[in-house]
Amino acid sequence: MDWNFRAGAHTWKSRYNVGLSRSQKISVKSDEKTTGEQDSQWRGCVAHSQGPSSNPESGGAASQLDCQAGRARDPDCGGRCQGDSAGRTRKSGAAAGRRCQEAGAGHTGKSRRRPLRGSFKRKCAQTQDDDYLNIKVCRSSAILQMIMGIRGLMSFVEDHSNEFFTDVKLRDTKIIIDGYALFHRLYFSSNLELRYGGDYDSFTDVVQKFFESLFACKICPYVVLDGGCDISDKKLNTLKDRAREKIQMAHSLSVGGGGYVCPLLIREVFIQVLTKLQVCFVQCFSEADRDIMTLANHWNCPVLSSDSDFCIFDLKSGFCPLNGFQWRNVNTIKGTRDRYIPAKCFFLDALCCHFGIMNKTLLPLFAVLCGNDHVNLPVMETFLSKVRLPLGAANSKGRRHHRVLGLLNWLSRFADPTEALDSVLNHLPKKRRGTVKELLCRSMEEYVQAQGRLQDFFQHGAYTCPDTWNPGLPPWVLAALARGQLSPFISDALVLRRTILHTQVENMHRPNAHRISLPIRQVIYGLLVNAPPHVRNVAWDALPPQPPTFSEVERINKNIKTSIVNAVELPKDHSDLSKLTELSLASRQMLLLETLKVKQSLLDPVPAALKLPVAVSCYWVQHAEATLKLHHLQALLLGMLLGPLRAMASSPEEKAVRGGGAETLYAELQRVKAPPGTRLDLDTAHVFCQWQCCLQMGLYLNQLLSTPLPEPDLTRLYSGSLVHGLCRQLLTSASVESLLRLCPEAQQLYEHLFSATRSCAPAELFLPKGKLNSKRRKQKKSGISWSENRVGTTLNARSWHEGSNPFELLMVETLENEEAPELK
Secondary structure: OOOEEEEOOOOHHHHHOOOOEOOEEEEEEEEEEEOOEEEEEEEEEEOOOOOOOOOOOOOOOOOEEEOOOOEEEOHHHOOOOOOOOOOOOOOOHHHHHHHHHHHHOOOOOOOOOOOOOOEEOOOHHHOOOOOOOOOOOOHHHHHHHHHOOOOOHHHHHHHOHHHHEEEEEEEOEEEEEEHHHHHHHHHHOOOOOOOOOOEHHHHHHHHHHHHHHHHHOOEEEEEEEOOOOOOOOOOHHHHHHHHHHHHHHHHHHHOOOOOOOOOOOHHHHHHHHHHHHOOEEEEOOOOOHHHHHHHHHHHOOOEEEOOHHHHOOOOOOOEEEHHHOOOOOOEEOOOOOOEEEEEEEEOHHHHHHHOOOOOHHHHHHHHHHHOOOOOOOHHHHHHHHHOOEEOOOOOHHHHHOHHHHHHHHHHOOOOOHHHHHHHHHHOOOHHHHHHHHHHHHHHHHHHOOOOOOHHHHHHHOOOOOOOOOOOOOOHHHHHHHHOOOOOHHHHHHHHHOEEEOOOOOOOOOOOOHHHHHHHHHHHHHHHHHOOOHHHOOHHHHHOOOOOOEEEEEEEEOOEEEEEEEEOOOOOHHHOOHHHHHHOOHHHHHHHHHHHHOOOHHHHOOOOHHHHHHHHHHHHHHHHOOOOOOHHHHHHHHHHOOHHHHHHHHOOOOHHHHHOOHHHHHHHHHHHHOOOOOOOOOHHHHHHHHHHHHHHHHHHHHHHHOOOOOOOOOHHHOOEHHHHHHHHHHHHOOOOHHHHHOOOHHHHHHHHHHHHHHHOOOOHHHHOOHHHHHHHHHHHHHOOOOOHHHOOOOOOOOOOOOOOOOOOOOOOOOOOOOOOOOEOO
């Protein structure tokens, strides 16, 4: 299937008089007027193609739309999109590589010395581009910070949109979507609540509408998600910076200010929506950018993202930024039933032509010099302070982006990267040149074609792990990672023995909310410790037997620190990660329930889809701080009814059998949601953040054990606005009984959920307020703290499941007693 989109009247080709790609012909033909405008139709295809049937990459036919099923069918999907791959011919990997290499060769002629239109002395210490490390009010800028990429490049090309972008009308095509960029964009640009821990139901509706727009235009999406960090850990400094920024934004939100922090479980919710809609997706083993570029060039289709790195990749069919992708504005071509999405498309040739037909292969060096996610060398500031960078036209846009504009003008004078790199090194001290050259060359390789072949995954359900990443993990682990059935948290723990605990909008004066789920993480680490010998650290193997440790990057007040955590020592039958899936269901379920401190009998009355959330809630009430109150538990359990109520309300027998009670109660719960701008109760927010941390790690442990309990539907499980609104209602006039009287079925379900959690909760949770305060005063006089009197609150060496402890818990030294080193 070749991809088909429509361009504005002033086409890129007519503007620059060059083709889209050296290996690709673009045919431009006139088209009928659409919505009063004359457009031209672009049809991108391989040079030898005479139409869809002759293109071996096209499969002979366009994607078929199945609107009722909510999915796009595609022949390349090999069954994963319900497509048919029979009869398709594949070009060899070598041929595909040659084609991409030819496309990316770019200008290799003699260097062109352009006249300097202005110069300036670099004062890098005083300079930061507008969209780098800067908390902004503008939503699009906030998203750019999350995605990062090359400092200042995205805002530069957007400020010059007339030169670098083409208006297109996207339809009848494959499209490769950067999943990380998409779910950030959809959440932050949809006016969803940011302070209450996530309105996952509303986010689910937005994601569904997005893909429905694509399906309506016969656009077949392939979503590619980032995995964990690779073995080089080259982005660690960038991740640290982002963690610090997130803490500052979370604090700002918690006190009524602005900021953008994604809810903790947003990735897992997004994956569940993709699965329900049968959208093809893959989770890469590390960062996905190169895999996205390679797949898009293989299929000759555009990329949808917000990452400015895609302005550097030589994409045959262009790069569509998300902020110019008008998916909410689906239009119809006049006189036809064909529908399209207006978008803007960036082509690398346009950028190169703007700078005097600049050699494309110079752009990776530009990205490294300008500063990206991988390189931020202080020695580069030495180079930038010494070289005379030609700024170009002295206008407001030039002054705003002087680093980007100056570097591009300067690099355009060179014939190839070798010549430019030599010039860079000549501005540096001789003793530093060798090291810097090696680092720059290695960083430039981040913009070449990836080793992996994602098309194999979408056709056959598996693809080869790149040699540069593969640490010898068991095949079932690699398969689960690729399918998104294991989180990047797991791969980071396996490969690096380091994890990052993401900050939520919580009380910054309390210990971070992730502390409550530490015992669950220790069990996860205990399972991962028993990986094959070639995965483990050689130096660690040489040490005397001792508890294996993992590093955790976590929030301490308003900064980040690293704490060292001991893994739990598990029974011998759990000692081989490669055989973990061979354990019986009973054994895996027992380990999960032992970790969560809940008995199987308590979960028997609970519906299968809610067993894991209820088990996690049982753990939560045993470990939560003193700020946990009865109305918090009641609000949380009432919120869990949202999904079942929605299912009941949409069933045919709703009005006939239940008299519309479920529909009425569902509408009432929607009305109870806390309105925007309502003051945030920090204690309530912190308690629910703790619950989400427990759910996240309970979910990861359940996945690692091959789901001994059914995976819950996260899309309707928790709505932050709802539970916070319910807390206010329950503290004032409403009661659980008054809310649930509308629907007896919902009342019965609530009673099952409440009964299970109540049996695990401390008795103090149910004491009247007067008696509770009296008991606290007595404890204070006797020197007993509230936390010491609670079940399972403190992390100590005693049994963490009363009466049954099949394995010993090796405890971590808490950060109150250990001064952990700060991450620099």
